[in-house]
Amino acid sequence: MTDQQVPTGPHELELEMLELRPALEAVLMVADQPLDHLTLAQAVGHPPVDVEQALLGLAAEYTEQGRGFELRNIAGGWRFFTREEYAGAVERFILDGQQSRLTQAALETMAVVAYRQPISRSRISAIRGVNVDGVVRTLVTRGLIEEGGVDAESGAILYRTTSYFLERMGLGDLSELPDIAQHLPDMEDMEDELLNTADESPSTADESPSTADESLETTTKDDDRG
Numbered sequence: 655m656t657d658q659q660v661p662t663g664p665h666e667l668e669l670e671m672l673e674l675r676p677a678l679e680a681v682l683m684v685a686d687q688p689l690d691h692l693t694l695a696q697a698v699g700h701p702p703v704d705v706e707q708a709l710l711g712l713a714a715e716y717t718e719q720g721r722g723f724e725l726r727n728i729a730g731g732w733r734f735f736t737r738e739e740y741a742g743a744v745e746r747f748i749l750d751g752q753q754s755r756l757t758q759a760a761l762e763t764m765a766v767v768a769y770r771q772p773i774s775r776s777r778i779s780a781i782r783g784v785n786v787d788g789v790v791r792t793l794v795t796r797g798l799i800e801e802g803g804v805d806a807e808s809g810a811i812l813y814r815t816t817s818y819f820l821e822r823m824g825l826g827d828l829s830e831l832p833d834i835a836q837h838l839p840d841m842e843d844m845e846d847e848l849l850n851t852a853d854e855s856p857s858t859a860d861e862s863p864s865t866a867d868e869s870l871e872t873t874t875k876d877d878d879r880g
Contacts, residue, residue, distance in 0.1 A: 674700050674708050688731025688821060729820040756796075763789045764798055768819070768831060772802040772812035798822070 677698040682689065691709060695702040709732050713725040722740045725732060736744050756764070763786050766778050778786045790813065793799045802814035820827065 672698065674698060674704060675712060678705065678708055678712065682725070682732065682734055685733060687818075688727075688729050688733040690731045694732065728824065728826055729817045733821070756792075757789070759784075759786075760789045760792055764793055764815075764819075767793070767799050767813050768815050768828070769834070771814040773814075774805055774808065774810035774812055776808075776810060778813075 678694060681694060681697045691706040692702050695705040698705065709725065716724050722737055723734050724737045726735050762782060763778060766781050767773055775786055775790050797816055797818045799813045800816050801811050803812045805812055825831065
């Protein structure tokens with residue numbers, strides 16, 4: 655489907671009679687993930703090029719009017735988000751204890767994957783100096799990282815971040831990750847040294863299976879958008 659083609663479907667005639675902007679708002683209101691302009695065009699029955707222009711117009715309109723929400727193009731698609739300056743109101747609305755965070759171990763492991771992907775669990779363990787099997791399972795379950803191939807030499811499963819990770823971090827792509835190289839030692843030397851150490855002695859586990867299960871209950875809820 656090209657940007658000039660009008661999407662077809664069983665309800666094409668009915669959809670073409672709908673006003674474009676309100677139709678887009680209705681679909682975006684119920685979306686649980688970012689939607690690209692081609693998917694939205696199929697849903698509302700308008701040419702993709704018109705949909706793309708309407709999305710840009712809606713985003714500018716919401717900003718100009720100072721709405722409490724904004725329409726953002728993120729992780730390859732469009733989605734409504736709470737505007738940053740009104741995040742405090744959302745936080746007060748959420749009861750204490752309803753919004754839990756990832757454990758420190760999970761955050762550190764996710765950072766390693768984000769900056770060194772694709773990467774195997776053994777290499778993550780070498781960099782961190784601890785066993786990370788539990789936290790890797792937690793991050794996969796939460797949809798923040800995923801399997802991304804197999805290492806050609808060792809046959810180990812490689813992990814990478816997901817589009818949901820980009821969405822939660824507010825990034826368009828991985829190139830927008832903050833540059834932390836200046837704050838780190840030489841990572842290549844560190845990895846070689848830690849890998850040798852890992853071969854000589856067992857690592858301390860970050861999370862036992864029971865702890866990993868508990869962390870699943872304390873991580874951020876998938877549907878929280880604030």
